[in-house]
Amino acid sequence: MTVALQIQNLSRHFNDLVAVDNISFEIRQGEIFGLLGPNGAGKTTTLSMLATMLEPTSGSATVNGIDIRKDPDGVRKSIGIVFQDQSLDEELTAWENMDFHGRLYRIPKATRNRRITELLTLVELNDRRDDIVKTFSGGMRRRLEIARGLLHYPAVLFLDEPTLGLDPQTRNHLWQYIATLAQDNGITIILTTHYMEEADRLCDRIAIIDHGRIIAIDTPKNLKDGLGGDLVTIGSPEPAAVAAALREPWVARVETHNDNVVVSLKNADRHVSSIVTLLNTLQIPITSITIHKPTLEDVFLSFTGKTIREEEAGIKEQMRMHQKMLRH
Ligand SMILES: Nc1ncnc2c1ncn2[C@@H]1O[C@H](COP(=O)(O)OP(=O)(O)OP(=O)(O)O)[C@@H](O)[C@H]1O
Ligand SMILES: [Mg+2]
Known part of the structure; x- marks a missing residue:
């Protein structure tokens, strides 16, 4: 087994708030690994640290054997990132968006052209390559972002809520691409989600994360069987x-x-x-x-005493109270 990511006692504080609390785990090469948890659980914060976009408060991690603190540039070159707020250039075409990214990574022109065609075909957007992104649906944008994240042959792909807000059909479709990437191309995928079904159907293993802590980590099947x-x-x-x-x-x-x-x-x-x-x-x-x-929702309920939705409603309530306090 080749280890793709090794995470040791990683924490991140924001002033008094412990967003990620001393987490440790390994992800092997070619694995689809999911971080599952409610709003505010610390999923994006974890991913951001591993992708070297955010400094850990303490702890360490390696991605493809490269230390995230000692060589963040090295890490960045070997990963692809598709984050929620990382947006495409709306005024450019699909091809231009890809080409721009390829130039950034200094991929030679001939390779770039071949690879862009390959990836746009993979995500079934090659026939729309010359249309500007403004005219794309949510699902098409997401697919284009994933294709762009893969352009420089990353060994590890980070996906933050890859199917958030997409309709079930598009979501299913995306799961297929993601599964193909891992199976046929050996790309390691780490994604965050708060969709139980996504974690269950797509991921080889998941870590259930709540209040910054990993409360369970295993294959979806083992977690459910554990009940x-x-x-x-x-x-x-x-x-x-x-x-x-x-x-x-x-x-x-x-x-x-x-x-x-x-x-x-x-x-x-x-x-x-x-x-x-x-x-x-x-x-x-x-x-x-x-x-x-049993579903993963039951697993979450069993470990935390709450459903993911109750947990999210609780956080929303806290935020409402907080905003009310600020107004007064
Ligand atoms: N830059 C920041 N400054 C202060 N607090 C932050 C910052 N980023 C995140 N947090 C806090 O850290 C906690 C974890 O946030 P994070 O974004 O990692 O959650 P998440 O699991 O990705 O949630 P979601 O499902 O809503 O995306 C939250 O309480 C959040 O408010
Ligand atoms: Mg998030």
Whole structure:
């Protein structure tokens, strides 16, 4: 296994705020690695440090064996970056945007021309190469940005929220390009996302990040399997009684979230009727019962006690309070 990125005790503070809190992990060459977490979790900050756009407060990292603090220029030459706010030149054509980037990296003209055609074809934009970017849809721009990020043969590609705001079809399409890049070209990809499905379907491994800390890191499958089977969610006005009743040897885990009790067990469909019978016998009222296969949302919930959406709503609420305070 060749290690592409090695991250050791990396932290970043903004005054009193610890945006990234002492994270350590490795990414191997050709891997698609996802940082999954809610708004404000520290995903972009992590990526920015690794891409040498932001200085760490402490800790270290190497990208392609190059130290991000000792040789940031060396790192920059070997990576491609597609960030949220890094924009294309709207007035230029797709080709011109690519060509400009290629000149910046001093790629010789003949190579540049060949490579631009190759990449525009890869992202299915070659027939639109002479149109100005202003006329492109969101998905087309994103594809062009990815093509541009690949122009100088980077060994590692950084993608910050690559499919944010795109429709499901375009998102699916982009996942295919990204998967091809890793599989066929051995490019290592590190991306951030707060879409559970994106992390699940696209990434070989993910780190779930919350409040700057890595709370879990593994393949999506292992993370989901770690919950111990299917999930049965039982709604009840007496969740504590339900939870107590279900602490049985055949139940792998019992968790209570608000008015819902979530239990994990293997082959849940075969156990649902006995759960209902048991609760009926004990005269514990239930309002609903559902079974589903675990998702990464469940993994997040299990580790943090919150859903990603609740977490984001909480941050939005804090921001509203803060703005209110500033106004008064
Ligand atoms: N330049 C900065 N100055 C001060 N605070 C910052 C700065 N950049 C980020 N932060 C703070 O650091 C924390 C992590 O931010 P970051 O942008 O890394 O989150 P994120 O996980 O990328 O979130 P999102 O999903 O919204 O993109 C947030 O609390 C943010 O407000
Ligand atoms: Mg971000």
